Amino acid sequence: MDRVADQNGAGGFLYPAIAPFDQRTLDVGEGHRLYVEQCGNPDGIPVVVLHGGPGGGCSPAMRRYFDPQAYRIILFDQRGCGRSRPHASVEDNTTWHLVRDIETIRAALGIERWIVFGGSWGATLALIYAETHPDRAAALVLRGVFLMMQxxxxxxxxxxxxxxxxxxxxxxxxxxxxxxxxxxxxxxxxxxxxxxxxxxxxxxxxxxxxxxxxxxxxxxxxxxxxxxxxxxxxxxxxxxxxxxKGFLEEDGQILRDLPKIAHIPVSIVQGRFDMICPPRSAYDLAKALPHARLKMVHLAGHALSEAGITAELVKEMNALRLRRTALML
Structure with a gap:
């Protein structure tokens, strides 16, 4: 669940538009080929951006939430969407394929650990990825939390x-x-x-x-x-x-497995009037994690590009620049 179209007012908080320094197509198996790009500083703090949907695809605007001098920004289109192929295919396309794909990308780029940034379905996938590979996620930055619950x-x-x-x-x-x-x-x-x-x-x-x-x-x-x-x-x-049901074992699996990531710092930005992913999930997540911080943005909905949400996400990523050593990045 996600939407990335720009809204008036958000642009003032974003970094200037940048072009990738690397674009590639990565074969991840089962006939799927993923579009992957890198932007910013090749020696910077690695951050992987997980788009929403499922099926939303990444966009150039997503590059602009990160200081390009400080961050090595990795974006990719998940299986079946955006510039990945085959288009609109659901064959061999499950949550667990996507988790494996994220690890394939990390290994292909020679990254040991990274910050995981995701909103809506991207937040869902970020949590599941971190619960599956808790040693690879240095921090989570989540927006518009969706826990894949009934x-x-x-x-x-x-x-x-x-x-x-x-x-x-x-x-x-x-x-x-x-x-x-x-x-x-x-x-x-x-x-x-x-x-x-x-x-x-x-x-x-x-x-x-x-x-x-x-x-x-x-x-x-x-x-x-x-x-x-x-x-x-x-x-x-x-x-x-x-x-x-997200290919999960049971309803509430993400909450069930939170002890696996209790040591990871988690920043959550949530619109108070999010009609797609209501705030209860973000609140429950923050309450259950000892190192989570929830910022409830008033007069904001779901979209990544809303001014208040954009401002808080950029602010959080700016703050994380100063914690590179503590995050072992």
């Missing part, structure tokens, strides 16, 4: 968020026959994977449109139509992961 899916696809945006919710639900509306994730799954490209694209745009309309506190529910190819990858991948 309560969160019920909120967003079961009418919770729809109670605040009934007209947008009605548009999303109206494409599905009444008898199937008890499980909208399953109903959309049947259409996103129907084999009919026209139908898949139509329902993909509706799926992406519902989420995009609620991403920012500033957009007032505006329906922003995503490009067809982007929407298809985003919707198919996100739905695939949600149908399969």
């Amino acid at each position: 309560r969160e899916l019920d909120w967003f696809y079961g009418g919770g968020a729809g109670a605040f945006w009934p007209e947008i919710w009605d548009d999303f639900v109206s494409l599905i026959p009444e008898e199937e509306r008890g499980d909208l994730i399953a109903a959309y799954h049947a259409r996103l994977f129907s084999g009919d490209r026209v139908q898949e694209s139509r329902f993909a745009r509706a799926w992406a449109g519902w989420e995009n309309a609620l991403a920012s506190i500033h957009n007032q529910g505006a329906r922003m139509e995503a490009p067809s190819d982007y929407a298809r990858a985003f919707a198919r991948l996100e739905n695939h992961y949600f149908v399969n």
